[in-house]
Amino acid sequence: MRVLRLVHGDPRAAAELVARLTGRQAAGLDPLPAEPADLAPETLRAHRGEVRALPDGTRLVLLLAAADQYPVATHAFLRAVAAVRLDTRPLEVAEAAGIAYATAGGVGFRDAWTRIAAYETAAPADRREAHRLLARVLHGPAEAPRRAWHRGAGALGPSARLAAELTAAAARARAAGDPALSGALAERAAALCADSRERARLLAHAAADAWYSGDGDRARALAARTAADALTGVLALRTGHAGEAFDALLAAAVRAARPHPARGGPQRPAPAAPAPGAVRAPSPTAHLLARAAEAAVYTGDLRRSPEALLAAQQLGMEAPGVLGGLAAAVDGRYEDARDLLEATAGRCGPGGDPTLLLHAGIAALMLGDHPRAVTATVRAAAAARARGVTAAVSQAMEFRVYAEFWTGRPRAAEAAALDALRQAYATGQDNGACHLQAALAMFAALTGDDDLCRERAAAARSHALAHDLGLPAALAQWALAFLDLASGRFDAAAAGLRALAASGPGHGHRAIRHLATPHYVEAAVRTGEIRVARVAHAGYDRWARAVGGADDLALSARCRALLSPGADALDHYREALALHADGTRAVERARTELLFGSALRRLRRRTEARDRLHSALAAFESFDAPHCAEAARAELRALGAPASPVRDHRSPTAQLTAQQLLVARMAADGATNREIATRLALSPRTIDHHLRGVFTRLGIRSRIELVRLLADPADE
Numbered sequence: 001m002r003v004l005r006l007v008h009g010d011p012r013a014a015a016e017l018v019a020r021l022t023g024r025q026a027a028g029l030d031p032l033p034a035e036p037a038d039l040a041p042e043t044l045r046a047h048r049g050e051v052r053a054l055p056d057g058t059r060l061v062l063l064l065a066a067a068d069q070y071p072v073a074t075h076a077f078l079r080a081v082a083a084v085r086l087d088t089r090p091l092e093v094a095e096a097a098g099i100a101y102a103t104a105g106g107v108g109f110r111d112a113w114t115r116i117a118a119y120e121t122a123a124p125a126d127r128r129e130a131h132r133l134l135a136r137v138l139h140g141p142a143e144a145p146r147r148a149w150h151r152g153a154g155a156l157g158p159s160a161r162l163a164a165e166l167t168a169a170a171a172r173a174r175a176a177g178d179p180a181l182s183g184a185l186a187e188r189a190a191a192l193c194a195d196s197r198e199r200a201r202l203l204a205h206a207a208a209d210a211w212y213s214g215d216g217d218r219a220r221a222l223a224a225r226t227a228a229d230a231l232t233g234v235l236a237l238r239t240g241h242a243g244e245a246f247d248a249l250l251a252a253a254v255r256a257a258r259p260h261p262a263r264g265g266p267q268r269p270a271p272a273a274p275a276p277g278a279v280r281a282p283s284p285t286a287h288l289l290a291r292a293a294e295a296a297v298y299t300g301d302l303r304r305s306p307e308a309l310l311a312a313q314q315l316g317m318e319a320p321g322v323l324g325g326l327a328a329a330v331d332g333r334y335e336d337a338r339d340l341l342e343a344t345a346g347r348c349g350p351g352g353d354p355t356l357l358l359h360a361g362i363a364a365l366m367l368g369d370h371p372r373a374v375t376a377t378v379r380a381a382a383a384a385r386a387r388g389v390t391a392a393v394s395q396a397m398e399f400r401v402y403a404e405f406w407t408g409r410p411r412a413a414e415a416a417a418l419d420a421l422r423q424a425y426a427t428g429q430d431n432g433a434c435h436l437q438a439a440l441a442m443f444a445a446l447t448g449d450d451d452l453c454r455e456r457a458a459a460a461r462s463h464a465l466a467h468d469l470g471l472p473a474a475l476a477q478w479a480l481a482f483l484d485l486a487s488g489r490f491d492a493a494a495a496g497l498r499a500l501a502a503s504g505p506g507h508g509h510r511a512i513r514h515l516a517t518p519h520y521v522e523a524a525v526r527t528g529e530i531r532v533a534r535v536a537h538a539g540y541d542r543w544a545r546a547v548g549g550a551d552d553l554a555l556s557a558r559c560r561a562l563l564s565p566g567a568d569a570l571d572h573y574r575e576a577l578a579l580h581a582d583g584t585r586a587v588e589r590a591r592t593e594l595l596f597g598s599a600l601r602r603l604r605r606r607t608e609a610r611d612r613l614h615s616a617l618a619a620f621e622s623f624d625a626p627h628c629a630e631a632a633r634a635e636l637r638a639l640g641a642p643a644s645p646v647r648d649h650r651s652p653t654a655q656l657t658a659q660q661l662l663v664a665r666m667a668a669d670g671a672t673n674r675e676i677a678t679r680l681a682l683s684p685r686t687i688d689h690h691l692r693g694v695f696t697r698l699g700i701r702s703r704i705e706l707v708r709l710l711a712d713p714a715d716e
Contacts, residue, residue, distance in 0.1 A: 216428020300470020408586030
């Protein structure tokens with residue numbers, strides 16, 4: 001996906017680039033090339049040959065049009081043509097050759113590579129003259145950044161005056177929420193700057209802007225030319241070895257609190273004044289401490305949170321985000337943790353800083369407040385889009401999917417996760433993609449796709465263990481254990497959850513271990529490990545009582561029911577369901593009903609058992625959770641009661657999972673299995689498995705029938 005984006009969607013250039021990648025680049029350890037000549041030289045050479053075959057006058061018109069569009073779009077071509085009375089009739093030759101064409105706004109190129117070739121084929125002096133002409137026709141404050149760009153591109157050599165102009169223009173573009181433009185301006189300013197320290201600072205700004213705008217490869221390439229702890233930490237957290245992120249971010253926070261003109265990484269300026277009711281953007285130091293807290297969350301090394309908290313206290317500032325709550329939880333001060341997390345979760349007003357909103361969502365998830373988690377993460381993504389911080393959008397979605405999943409919307413969560421996965425890969429956020437792969441493994445476990453669950457979990461764990469990512473490693477392990485639990489493989493589930501509980505930072509995660517405890521208790525009871533089940537439940541119950549969340553208390557009551565003999569369990573199950581009624585974890589409520597119905601059946605309370613089991617079956621059918629649904633049917637068969645299907649069959653495609661429907665639509669659009677696999681980051685074998693499942697569920701035999709079925713308006 002990153003390859004296609006870098007080569008402007010050209011499949012021939014993509015094939016050429018893939019063949020040229022080093023082993024480290026192919027593994028994501030080194031950034032992909034950033035310059036056209038390094039991406040696909042043969043493709044560029046072929047396009048240059050076409051341009052060179054054109055008359056001089058045609059190449060001149062194309063050069064001016066290309067300079068107006070690449071790499072910064074300025075929309076000044078027509079004004080420049082009018083200013084020098086340039087004859088545009090030579091463009092007809094390019095139109096006849098199919099290379100370019102006239103448009104209402106100037107010139108359109110056949111493709112991006114033709115535009116690049118039209119620019120790079122020209123002599124350097126001609127390119128500089130084109131930029132100077134475009135600069136002359138750009139006027140007014142709104143066009144000042146683009147005017148500065150052309151003035152800088154038209155410079156013959158280093159210029160302190162032009163570097164200062166470009167630097168100021170970059171700051172204005174950055175404040176206006178256009179990091180792509182500000183990054184281009186800062187990089188050009190660095191090229192014109194003679195002072196090495198100032199040049200390093202400008203390159204750090206350009207790298208940060210490239211990251212914010214979603215160009216992770218360029219950010220990493222630029223960052224390699226400078227030394228900025230802040231950027232190094234962010235890149236390590238999102239695309240490198242996450243274990244190195246905490247130290248870099250903490251060092252950057254301390255440095256930001258004691259500014260030095262020649263040191264420290266770039267920070268995005270906060271808005272001048274937030275909207276009424278909106279949260280205020282954090283200071284640079286607070287922002288970096290918040291990022292350090294994220295590093296602790298992703299790696300699972302929550303013991304390091306107190307270090308960042310101590311640094312905040314020494315710097316005389318309030319600890320931001322979830323940092324204080326994490327530190328209190330690590331110390332076992334659950335009531336303090338609850339209060340601190342509640343305060344953080346409450347900062348989810350619209351129009352706020354994306355980082356604060358993301359932390360509000362994480363805090364809400366830790367409290368089990370899923371509606372507020374959805375609100376905070378959706379607003380974090382919206383705020384990131386509004387500010388041009390593309391890289392933060394998929395990160396917000398990583399945490400939204402937890403809430404969507406447990407509240408009984410696994411298909412919606414899966415679709416959102418797949419979209420975020422594509423964004424993460426496209427923007428070079430491989431660690432975020434790993435987290436989403438693990439979440440998708442959990443969705444596959446619930447929806448009964450054993451092969452997909454194992455493939456997603458294996459991919460997530462492989463990357464996570466190599467990059468010190470305890471959160472996705474633990475989530476993937478939980479997904480495999482949940483698949484075993486839902487399928488009735490209790491010994492395997494207990495072993496997997498026991499391994500999860502024993503895994504340390506980089507391999508496991510305390511929060512995931514906590515969330516998985518009710519499943520561990522269930523699996524341990526089923527395998528006769530009552531003592532360890534009681535120990536696990538005791539810790540979970542302490543947190544549940546401290547936080548007071550309805551679902552946590554409900555799950556603790558369910559654990560007590562599992563640990564109670566015979567009829568003594570029934571009141572605990574009733575308590576659990578009463579608490580679930582005030583909660584939001586619909587998936588766990590259905591599982592509580594299944595376990596309650598099973599207990600009632602064994603006690604020969606047939607009528608109540610039938611009602612509970614039918615309710616659980618209906619819920620699992622609505623979640624498209626076949627393994628859990630089959631367990632409910634098995635209990636009903638043992639009871640001698642009919643198990644009526646409740647799935648909505650009004651639309652044939654309603655029988656498909658979200659993953660199957662996505663694959664089906666791509667196949668119907670003409671994509672091959674390999675093309676679908678590339679776009680979804682899966683293997684062709686898995687896509688073949690999905691299509692066979694689609695054909696079976698829909699009762700069809702060919703792609704032609706699939707096209708006809710999906711074209712039916714009744715299925716839209």
